[in-house]
Amino acid sequence: MTSANSVSLTSLSEWSELSRHYESIKKTNLRALFDADPSRAETFSVQGAGLFLDYSKNRITSETFEKLLALSKRCDLTGKIAAMFNGEKINQTEKRAVLHIALRAPSSQPVFLDGIDVVKEVHETLSRMATFVRRIHDGSWKGQTGKIIKNVVNIGIGGSDLGPVMAYEALKFYSHREMTFRFVSNIDGTDFVEATRDLDPSETLFILSSKTFTTLETMTNASTARDWLLSSLGSREAIARHFVAVSTNRAEVMKFGIDPENMFGFGDWVGGRYSMDSAIGLSIMLAVGPVHFYEMLAGFHEMDEHFKKTPPEKNLPVIMGLLSLWENNFFGSATRGIFPYEQYLKRFPAYLQQLTMESNGKHTTMTGNRVNYDTCPVIWGEPGTNGQHSFYQLIHQGTRIIPSDLIGFFHSLNPLGNHHQILLANMFAQSEALAFGLSPEALRKQGIAEELIPHKVCEGNRPTNVILADRLTPATLGKLVALYEHSVFVQGAIWGIDSFDQWGVELGKVLAQRIIPELKESTGKPLVHDSSTNALIELYREKV
Numbered sequence: 001m002t003s004a005n006s007v008s009l010t011s012l013s014e015w016s017e018l019s020r021h022y023e024s025i026k027k028t029n030l031r032a033l034f035d036a037d038p039s040r041a042e043t044f045s046v047q048g049a050g051l052f053l054d055y056s057k058n059r060i061t062s063e064t065f066e067k068l069l070a071l072s073k074r075c076d077l078t079g080k081i082a083a084m085f086n087g088e089k090i091n092q093t094e095k096r097a098v099l100h101i102a103l104r105a106p107s108s109q110p111v112f113l114d115g116i117d118v119v120k121e122v123h124e125t126l127s128r129m130a131t132f133v134r135r136i137h138d139g140s141w142k143g144q145t146g147k148i149i150k151n152v153v154n155i156g157i158g159g160s161d162l163g164p165v166m167a168y169e170a171l172k173f174y175s176h177r178e179m180t181f182r183f184v185s186n187i188d189g190t191d192f193v194e195a196t197r198d199l200d201p202s203e204t205l206f207i208l209s210s211k212t213f214t215t216l217e218t219m220t221n222a223s224t225a226r227d228w229l230l231s232s233l234g235s236r237e238a239i240a241r242h243f244v245a246v247s248t249n250r251a252e253v254m255k256f257g258i259d260p261e262n263m264f265g266f267g268d269w270v271g272g273r274y275s276m277d278s279a280i281g282l283s284i285m286l287a288v289g290p291v292h293f294y295e296m297l298a299g300f301h302e303m304d305e306h307f308k309k310t311p312p313e314k315n316l317p318v319i320m321g322l323l324s325l326w327e328n329n330f331f332g333s334a335t336r337g338i339f340p341y342e343q344y345l346k347r348f349p350a351y352l353q354q355l356t357m358e359s360n361g362k363h364t365t366m367t368g369n370r371v372n373y374d375t376c377p378v379i380w381g382e383p384g385t386n387g388q389h390s391f392y393q394l395i396h397q398g399t400r401i402i403p404s405d406l407i408g409f410f411h412s413l414n415p416l417g418n419h420h421q422i423l424l425a426n427m428f429a430q431s432e433a434l435a436f437g438l439s440p441e442a443l444r445k446q447g448i449a450e451e452l453i454p455h456k457v458c459e460g461n462r463p464t465n466v467i468l469a470d471r472l473t474p475a476t477l478g479k480l481v482a483l484y485e486h487s488v489f490v491q492g493a494i495w496g497i498d499s500f501d502q503w504g505v506e507l508g509k510v511l512a513q514r515i516i517p518e519l520k521e522s523t524g525k526p527l528v529h530d531s532s533t534n535a536l537i538e539l540y541r542e543k544v
C-alpha cells in the first residue's frame, strides 16, 4: 500500500469511499436518522477527561464514522500523534518539534528533545513564575517608589495575547479581584491609551510577552509603555521594577533593558498559538495564583493523556476533528460556529480563531504540493444566548449550513435565581431546533396562515456538537483548550499540512515595513506599488 503522504489525499480509496458514501447519505436528514435509531444519542456520545460530547446531531451514520476512521488510519493518525508526543520535528518547514504537551506534563513524566528533558526546564520556569507571582501578591516585590503592584498590563499579540486574555476572562471568577489586569495588543495607540489611562505607573507592572521579541506591534507598545513609565517615574532603574519579559529571545530582552533575571523563557518547540500554558501565561498566573494555574495545567494534561491513549472511536479530539473534516470536505461547510453558553468564555471563539485558522489555513501539503481539497473552515462565534438574538437567524434559515459547537456547564459559578436553567434550556433548545427544524405540516397544525408558512419553515438538519462539563474550573478550561488543540492536529494530520508554521502572515508584515516610511513624508522617490496602493499612500499624505 502506498503511503497517504505520497499520493494526493483525494486519490486514496478511503477518500473515494467517503465520497461515494456522501452521495448516498447527503439527502438523509437528522430527523430520519433519529427516527431510524432510538439509541442514536447513546451511540454517538462519548465521555473523556471529564468532558461529555454529544455528536449525534451530526449528519453521520455508523458507516460514516467507520469510513472516517479508516481514512484517519490510512493517513497514519496514530503514528503522527506518537511523533508529536515523542518530540519528532513535525513542524517540518521550521524544522522544529511541537511539544506544547510538555508544558503541562508532570515533572515525573519526562519528555526528551535532543537528549534533554524539556519537562524539567518547564517546571523550573513554572516555579520561578510562581515565586515571582507570590512576591507580587504578598507585596514583597515593590515598584520603584516602594508601592506594591496593583496593576498588571500584558503587552503581546496573537498567541502572546489571545491565550492570556481568553484565560483571564475565563477564570475571572478565581482571580485576585483587588488587582487590575489589562491586555494591550493592537498597534492602534488607542489600545495602549485606554488600557493605561486610569493606572498609576508606580503601581503598574508590564509583562512584555513575545516569543520572538521582534514583533512590530509588541515592540512599539513596549517602548510606548517604557516612555509612559519613565515620564512619570524618571529613573531608568524603574524598568527593572516595572517590566518583566516572557520570551525565547534573551538577547533582545536584554537590549530592551530588562534584566534576564526578570525574564521567563520557553523553548522554540512551543508555537505562539499553543503557548498560553507556557510562561506566556504569566499574567494568567498573576490573576488566578499558582495553585489554579497548576490545576489548569493538570486539566490540559488529562486531555493530552486521553488523546494519546484512547482508541480513536472513543477519542474526543479525534471524533471532533473527523466530524469537522466530514462537514468541511464532503458537505462543503465553509465555516464552523463556536457558541459557549458561558459568559466567562466570551473570548474563547476569538482564541480558537487563531488556534485553528493560523494552524490549518494552509494550501500546501508537507510534500510541497497545492492541495486539491479544502482545508480549514472559518471559525467564528459569540457566547449564547447573545448570539441567538443576533446571527442565529442565519444559522436556522440561511442558505448555508453552519456546523456549530455548543459548549455549556451543568453548574453556574454565579447561581442567580433560575438564570442558569434558562441558559442551558436555550442551549439544548438551539441544538434541537437546528437539527429538527419546523416543518410546514407542523406549522399548519398550529394554524399558521398558508402565506406565512414558507417564511416560518425551519428546514433543520443543521449539525451541532454539544460539549458539556460540570463547571468552569481552571482544569476544565485546560481540558477544553487541549481538546481543540488536538482536534486541530487531527485535521491537519489528515490534510497532510504543517499545522505549526504560519508563513502566510509574513508577506503583510514585510509590505507594512516598506510602507511605514513612505507614509511619514514623500521621499521624492516615486511610489512603486500598484496604482491602488500608490493612490492610498498619496491620499494619506495629502490628508495628514
Ligand SMILES: O=P(O)(O)OC[C@H]1O[C@](O)(CO)[C@@H](O)[C@@H]1O
Binding pocket: 157, 158, 159, 160, 209, 210, 211, 212, 213, 214, 215, 218, 272, 273, 358, 502, 505
Ligand atoms: O509572540 P510573538 O513572537 O510576538 O508573535 C506573536 C504572534 O505573531 C504571529 O507570529 C503571527 O504574526 C503568531 O503566530 C504569534 O502568536
